[in-house]
Amino acid sequence: MLRVYYCNFQSPAISICALKFSLFPTHSISSTRPFITTTTTSPLSQTLISSPSSSSFKRVFRMMDHSASRASASYSTGSSPDVGRELLVQHLLVKEEDKDLLFELQKRLVRGEDLSDLAVEYSICPSKQEGGMLGWVRKGQMVPEFEEAAFTAPLNKVVKCKTQFGWHLLQVLSEREESVLKDIQPEELHEKLQDPDFREEAQFIDVREPHEVERASLSGFQVLPLQQFGSWGPEITTKLDPQKDTYVLCHHGMRSLQVAKWLQTQGFSKIYNIAGGIHAYAVKADPSIPTY
Template sequence: MLAHAMQRSIGRLQRHSRMAPFMTARPASSRVAASAASPDRLVHVAHILLPPDQEQKAKELEDKLAGGAAFDELAREHSSCGSAKKGGELGWLSRGTFFPQFEAAAFAAPVGSITRATTGRGLHLIKVLAEKFQATIQQMNPEELHEMINNPALLEDVQLVDVREDWEFGTSRIPGFELMPLSRFSEWSADISTRLDPGKETVVLCHHGVRSMQMAQFLVSEGFTNVKNVVGGIDNYSRVDSSIPLY
């Protein structure tokens, strides 16, 4: 679960919070360009991994599956992947996270179907178990945030979330942001959908953009549909607004 992964990574993120700043990659754009992005498709997959030269074995397994054999049982018996003990289940797959050949086959296949792919690992028989759609995290540059902060009309129905520590918030803050320290994730994560509205535009900020990206990933996994991460965090924003102290 992403929530558990976040808890494990919080300590590491805190130790490296003073990273080199991210630089703004593009000029300020209009609010039209900052509208909600299309959701990403994710697929839940399982596979049976065979040596690349076992085409005949793959065909035999496909025939058994077509005859009603259980995919998880065949995976436990025949797959050389460590996932065999879980019936071949690999979990949810998003684009750009696995072998390109595997992804191409998995994303082209309908839910419930069996497909093949060959990668550097070997020959895969892939079953697509389910699919879901998750919002894309958008990147907001400091100029866009500055425009929003200084235009009350743009702030309507926008949630501003700062995930830094209390001492950081006391040292330097942007008006309007609610403090929700990532280090206290376990305190507020369970009721996040009551503390914040999943349907509203949500802008997330930290010092350099690392912790806020972790928060953004958690929010979209919880069904938030319009999430923006401030590139370079408050450190980068202070270069646009000199009233915000650097630290």
């Protein structure tokens, strides 16, 4: 049975994140997951959310991708057939020495028990709070052993792999073409915003805090403050359409990049981070917008 979970960014700082790359070092956030290749020590991947705080949100997003530390988003390239492919993955993690437990869990899975239920009870990865759900992952985000197992696993079949964090039982629940995340320059956005059809077809979010929005804002942007992530994060797919082009704004482009990366894990197909934020927009595109 496929269950939908949101990742709790308040999970203990151990593991999942380490599987993925540290994405946002500029915020000095400690990672919270295991397998993501990152500068931190946790293992896997940041992803879905359940009543998280903004600080825990930041911890999760350190795991994703070195490109984020440069505050720019771009397409990945390569000749591998897996480039451009994303997998929806869940897993459970046990210590390397717990082989008896590993074998017992494998037997229970063969008998028809649900991986998510076993993850909640036995996994030592913080993702256990979400039934082991890691969200959508792509090549280059995880430690090599986990990545190899995930990208060669048959759909919906539980497979085993060993990493520096211990033994994993993982399951690929779905796959899709890689979502698009890229920067858009303020001048280009300003030109697009003059077209009523563009405003109708796209969706716009501003992740700054209310006191910032009072000082400077762009019309048509829905305000979803990062500090209030716990209130709107779990409901994001009811507030926004994942199939629409989504434009994300903040003050200088860093917070918006964090949210844009997270939107990728929630199934949003095309996300645009406004480079330099509203400050750059005011300086480069529309001087009538106040700077602060």
